[in-house]
Amino acid sequence: MDRVVAEDGAPVMLSPSIATRIFVALEPVDMRQNFNGLYARVQTVLQQDPLSGHFFVFTNRSRTRLRLLVWDGSGLWVCTKRLEKSTFGWPTGEGPSRCLRPEELNLLIHGWEGTPRPQWYRA
Numbered sequence: 001m002d003r004v005v006a007e008d009g010a011p012v013m014l015s016p017s018i019a020t021r022i023f024v025a026l027e028p029v030d031m032r033q034n035f036n037g038l039y040a041r042v043q044t045v046l047q048q049d050p051l052s053g054h055f056f057v058f059t060n061r062s063r064t065r066l067r068l069l070v071w072d073g074s075g076l077w078v079c080t081k082r083l084e085k086s087t088f089g090w091p092t093g094e095g096p097s098r099c100l101r102p103e104e105l106n107l108l109i110h111g112w113e114g115t116p117r118p119q120w121y122r123a
Contacts, residue, residue: 015102021054022100024091024108028061035076038069046097050076055105063087066109081109 016022023046033041038058042050050056056069064087068079088108091098100108 016055016105020102021052022057022102022105023048023054023097024057024100024105025059025097026091026093027096028063029058029067031060031065031067031080033067035069035078038067038078039076042069048097057100057105057108059088059090063090 023042025041025046027045029038029041038056039050041058042048042056046056048054048056050069051071053071053073058067058069059065064083066081066088068077070077070079091100091108
């Protein structure tokens with residue numbers, strides 16, 4: 001990962017290099033899975049090496065949470081985002097995962113393709 005700063009000088013946390021691949025798991029996962037569960041899923045389902053430095057992105061069944069697993073060279077990071085008022089516009093396709101470009105990951109994380117969540121009221 002490269003060190004990148006925003007226009008205001010604040011560091012940008014997630015900035016994959018040009019060589020970093022971003023794998024988005026197409027099937028939802030149980031968000032109770034943390035390091036070990038996601039690590040195993042990367043190995044068995046995505047058939048990738050979790051220590052490769054590539055990004056591995058997961059969502060829950062309702063598409064309201066996103067979890068990212070990445071190795072930074074000294075340890076694993078697990079980052080989670082929960083949307084309050086919409087859902088993530090999740091990619092589709094054949095196979096266990098789809099590769100995204102960094103700008104597509106940015107759009108996904110910021111919910112640009114999300115859909116509004118239905119409003120539920122108790123009667």
